[in-house]
Amino acid sequence: MTDRPWLFRTYAGHSTAKASNALYRGNLAKGQTGLSVAFDLPTQTGYDSDHELARGEVGKVGVPVCHLGDMRMLFADIPLDQMNTSMTINATAPWILSLYIAAAQEQGADIYALQGTVQNDIVKEYLSRGTYICPPAPSLRMITDIAAYTREFLPKWNPMNICSYHLQEAGATPEEELAFALATATAVLDDLKTKVPAEHFPQMVGRISFFVNAGIRFVTELCKMRAFVALWDEICRDRYGVEDAKYRRFRYGVQVNSLGLTEQQPENNVYRILIEMLAVTLSKNARARAVQLPAWNEALGLPRPWDQQWSLRMQQILAYETDLLEFDDLFDGNPAIDRKVQSLIDGARAELAAIDGMGGAVEAIAYMKGRLVESNAARIRGIETGTTTVVGVNAWETGEPSPLTAGDDTIMMSDPAAEVDQLERLAKWKADRDPVAAEAALQALRQAAQDGENIMPPSIAAALAGVTTGEWADVVRATFGQYRAPTGVSHAPSNQTEDLDDIRARVDAVSAKLGRRLKFLVGKPGLDGHSNGAEQIATRARDCGMDIAYEGIRLTPDELVQAAQDDDAHVIGLSILSGSHLPLIESFMLKLRAAGLGHIPVVAGGIIPEDDAIRLQELGVSRVYTPKDFKLNRIMEDIVTLVDQQEVTAQ
Secondary structure: OOOOOOEEEOEEOOOOHHHHHHHHHHHHHOOOOOEEEEEOHHHHHOOOOOOHHHOOOOOOOOEOOOOHHHHHHHOOOOOHHHOEEEEEOOOOHHHHHHHHHHHHHHHOOOHHHOEEEEOOOHHHHHHHHOOOOOOHHHHHHHHHHHHHHHHHHOOOEEOOEEEOHHHHHOOOOHHHHHHHHHHHHHHHHHHHOOOOOHHHHHHHHOOOEEEEEEOOOHHHHHHHHHHHHHHHHHHHHHOOOOOOHHHHOOOEEEEEOHHHOOOOOHHHHHHHHHHHHHHOOOOHHHOOOEEEOOOOOOOOOEOOHHHHHHHHHHHHHHHHHOOHHHOOOOOOOOHHHHHHHHHHHHHHHHHHHHHHHOOOOOOOHHHHHHHHHHHHHHHHHHHHHOOOOOEOOOEOOOOOOOHHHOOOOOOEOOOOOHHHHHHHHHHHHHHHOOHHHHHHHHHHHHHHHHHOOOOHHHHHHHHHOOOOHHHHHHHHHHHHOOOOOOOOOOOOOOOOOOOOHHHHHHHHHHHHHHOOOOEEEEEOEOOOOOOHHHHHHHHHHHHOOOEEEEOOOOEOHHHHHHHHHHHOOOEEEEEOOOOOHHHHHHHHHHHHHHOOOOOOOEEEEOOOOHHHHHHHHHOOOOEEEOOOOOOHHHHHHHHHHHHHHHHHHHO
C-alpha cells in the first residue's frame, strides 16, 4: 500500500493581499496542496501599515493584513474549509486567527472544518526572530487561550507550531534545537493543563505540532528527526501520562534551510534544497507532515512564480515519480543511524535537564539566547577558517557565469506602489466602518484582557466590527506591557580569540590615538527581528577589543542617533535584512547629520542589491556588506581603518 504524500507548500506572501491571492491561486493550480502565509513585519509586530514604525516595511517580507478586508481579499476564491493553511505568525496570532475565522464565516464555511496552524511560538521569537510584543507570562496566556478555544470550536486546527526552524538559523546545534523546542513545548503544555478539562488534555497534547529546519548535514538531520520522535513520545508518556500512542505522535512541518542558500553560485542551492528535503522525507517513521521548500534564488531577493514552481516540482517528483512511499522505514535497524540518534537524544536530555533546573524555558530565555549566539559564532568561524566547506563560497569559488541570473527580471522586486495602495485602502476602511461598533469591540477586548478571559471571542468580534491590527495590538500593549528580550551578547570577550592578535593590536593602537577605547555602535533600525548578523558583528568586534554598544532589535532612527550621541560612538554599524534599508538608512543619515554627528563613519549590512548599495554610498554610508562578505575579520579590519582615517582627518 502506498502512503499518502506530505502536504506540498511554498512560503509566500508579498506586496498586497490581492497580489498574494493571485500567487496562492496560481500555486494551488500547479498542484500545491496547502498554503503557508508570510506576513509583513508590521503585521507580525502589531502595527497598521500607516504607523511610523511601518515605513519602508509594508509588504516587504510578506503580505500586510490590517483588517478583515485584507484577509477577505487574501483568500478570495479559496474555500477555507477545504484548505490547510499554515500562518507564520506569533505575537499577533490570536488576532490573525480571528481574522481568518471571520473571513471563513463570511464565506459561509463550516468553521469546525478549518484546518491549519498559527505558529504561535513566542519563546522562539525571544530567542531568534524578534517578532514579539509582550512579556513571557501574558504571551504564554494568549498561546494557551488559542489552544483552549480551538479545542472547543476548531477541532482540526493546530493551535501552536513550536518552531525550531529559526533556532537552527540562529546557530543552534542539533542538540540545542531538540532541547530548546521541547522545553518550549513543555512550558506551553504545563500552562494549558490549567485551561482544559483533564479528560481532554491528552487530545490537546496531540494537537501540538512542530515546525522544523532541515540543514545540509543530511544524516545528522535525518537522525535529529528520529530523535524528535523518540523524545516527544517519551515526554508525552512520562511527563503528561498520555496513554494513547496517536496523541504522542510527533507531527511536524518543515522548511529546509534558507540560511544555507548562497548568493554566490546560487544555482547550487537547487541541490542543497533537494538534499535537505530528503532528510525529512526518507525515514517513514520520522517523515514530515508538510514540506515547504524555498526557491533557489531567495538569497538574492523575492522568488518569481516560476522559481517557486521549480521547488514545488521537486517535491512532486519525489512523491509521485519515485517509489519512496511504497516502503517501510528504510533506516530502522541501521546501527550507524541508531548510534547517532542516541547521541542526539543524550545531548538533548542534558540540555533539557539544565533548562528544567532553571525553572523551564521561560526562565531560561537568557541562557538559551547566550548559547545560540555562541553556537552561531562557532558556525561562522568554521566557514571563515574553511573547516566547514561551502561550495562556491569558501571552496571552488571560480565558476562560469550563471544563465539563470543573466538579464533583467531574474529576481522579483517588491512593488514600490504597493505601500501607497495599502495605505489608501486602510484609510478608506477606517472611514467606512462603524466607529461606534469598532470602539465597543475594542472596549470588550480590553475588558477581557484585563479580566483574564479567553482573548479569542472578543478578538473575533473585533475583527467583524472592523478593528485593525494596530488597534488590537495597542490594547494588548497597553494591558500586558512590552518586552525587550536579552541580546545574548555579553560584554566579556570569549575564549575564541585565535587569529585576532593582529586586529586586536590595531584596535589597541587606534584606541591609544583616540585617548579611549574604540567605540562601535551596532544598531538594528526598523521592525526587522533577524538579529543573527548584528549579534555576530557585535560579538566579533568585542573579541577584537572594541567597546561595543548593542541594545538589540527594533530601534527607530531617532533612538539610534541618540545612542550614538550618548555613547560617543566612533563608528556605527546598521543591520537590516527586511529590504527596508533605503528608507531607514536615509532617514538615519539625515538625522545623524542634523544632530551634528555626520563625521561618524557608518557601515551597513543586509540583503542589499548592488544598485541599492550604490545609493547608500551616495547617502554617505562608508561600506556596504552582504551575505557574501562572510569573513568577519575583514569587516573588522575595515572598521578599524575607517576610524583611524577619521582620526587622521580630524587632526
